[in-house]
Amino acid sequence: MTTGLRSVAAALGVAAEVAADDLAVVVGDRELTHAQLHERAARLAGALAGRGIGPGDVVAVGLHNGAEYLETVLAAFRLGAVPVNVNYRYREPELRYALEYTSAAALVVDESLADVARAVVADLPGVRVLLQVGTEAYASAVAGPALPADDAERGDGIILLTGGTTGRPKGVVWDRDGLLGILSSVFRLHGIPAPTSLAEVAAGVTELGRRGDRPVVVPMSPMMHGTGFFNAMRTLLGGGTVCFATSRSLDAHEVWGIVARRRATEMVIVGDAFGRPLVDALADAEQAGTPYDIGCLRRITSSGVTWSVAVKRELLARGAMTLVDNISASEGGPFGISEVSRVEDLAEGRFTLASVARVLDEEDRDVVPGSGQVGVLASAGPQPVGYLGDPVRTARTWRVIDGVRHAVPGDLATVEADGRLVLLGRGDGVVNTGGEKVFPEEVEQALLAHPAITDAVVVGVPDPRWGQIVTALVAPRAALQGLTDAELTAHLGERLARYKHPRRLVRVDEVPRTTAGKANRARAREIATGQPFTVESGHVRAFARALGDAGPGIPPTFPIAFAHVDEDWPLVMRPGRPWHGSGAGPGESRGSGGLHAEQEFTYHRPLGEGETLTAHKRAGRTWTKAGRSGVLTFTERHIDFLDAQQQPVVRSTTVTVTTAPTQTPASEEAP
Incomplete structure (x- = not known):
């Protein structure tokens, strides 16, 4: 065993040797040990090599979470190739762009992307291999001759495709050192220094096993996204077990069943999007008298999305666990962190700066806590090389500050006097x-x-x-x-x-x-x-009117227009026939702030027996109400303003009102 980490494949391979007979991945009832997983990956690498894929080539992975995702990534590492994530929801133009942009030489997909992949690859001679999981070809690939491991020094890591502001993904290139820097958190979390040699990887995995701290992780975030990928791969580096759900969409009861049955120690979620259904499932099971045993769960992690105090409170009430809310990005991190283990310590949106992070002003100086200054988040933690094929954006995002390279992706923040970090979002948002x-x-x-x-x-x-x-x-x-x-x-x-x-x-x-x-x-x-706004001009009273002569009564179908409201500038609107109007304001008001209105329209045309009035704002969005006197009443709120010449200009919404026999008991639905 030589010193130095050599390659990502070598580090993961050593971890697998130490934990060879322990479970590496579980999908439903299917189990693979570390030795079995790496053996399949070696055979898949052999099949890809036999079709011309080698060091430096890009292998695109368009798969759902599962053992095949892990073995494809491991096979790419063994080849010295570079895996890149591909969204399995892509349509032809999106997949074509991703493959051309990354110069992919191979594409591995499952049935969800297979038809699209075949259509695209037929016109892309650069993609030399298309392999579909679940076919005889894939089964043969993982059963064929294995590609032997080598001692080559390789600095390649991965390309991580992440959403771009233009709608097209951008590739973030992570090399060996940056990637292993992230994955080594599996050791740092337990007080073990990040390894700098293969011997230290082996020692770290051994020590985690001795302590009983090898992680058993349920990564619910898709592997095609950084959070899911990094957490699954760090688990393998620590000799732990990755537990995947079998369902393609979130099944909270299946997830809790996995936690209880596999004695999972960690879970990776996507904020409230996953947290709330999980909490609801726990409550359902408790009400049914069959609560889940989740006492094994020590840690739940989320990154980059809203995770509310209410959901955290429900989770903490059910177990002795730590909830870790990270502020990270595809470009690096961590930037901020919120860790809480007790309900009484919960606080809305409370983060602290990570030890490697800063909030910098326009002169790259640290903002003063409590000053109210807004700055950009910067992190000197593990970092990628830069953006694929974009040196200008790379230079703008990764900057040397005080002699240290920092990732500065553009997230804005401020620091309160008590040290609380307040995340304010991306500048472009x-x-x-x-x-x-x-x-x-x-x-x-x-x-x-x-x-x-x-x-x-x-x-x-x-x-x-x-x-x-x-x-x-x-x-x-x-x-x-x-x-x-x-x-x-x-x-x-x-x-x-x-x-x-x-x-x-x-x-x-x-x-x-x-x-x-x-x-x-x-x-x-x-x-x-998306609402059907129109803009009109003229005296403000003219906007609350029928858009056609409706006559003295209300016809079966007619359009009406409403002005909008700002509560600071109330204005009573009294529409002409055939309605009477009333409002919450003191009368017409003018001022530098503009003209505004709040009005409640009551339709006085008596309804026939069994009729209701329904206001249709747009397809599928209606209000329906039947009163004792056959009257429909509701309040509409929009906005109006003064133009540069101080003339009233009103943006109005057109609403169509129809009469129809009552079919069901009256109800009222918000737009």
């Missing part, structure tokens, strides 16, 4: 409203303090007066429909300055998130702006 900058994550954390709001995403929506207005998508719709916007935001008064409060709430069944659980702000913005 900041909402600029009337010249004030609002950071979405800060508002989201504050919204989640309301007991009825289980998830929230904040975006900026274009506005002619303010530039952007703060808009929040909140869930779940069913629990929020009986609460007004004022009730859902009243608690923000003691948490956030008024300009940070959402001017508009959009109630949704589910907040849009990526497969990694991160806020899908592009989709959220589409939802927030």
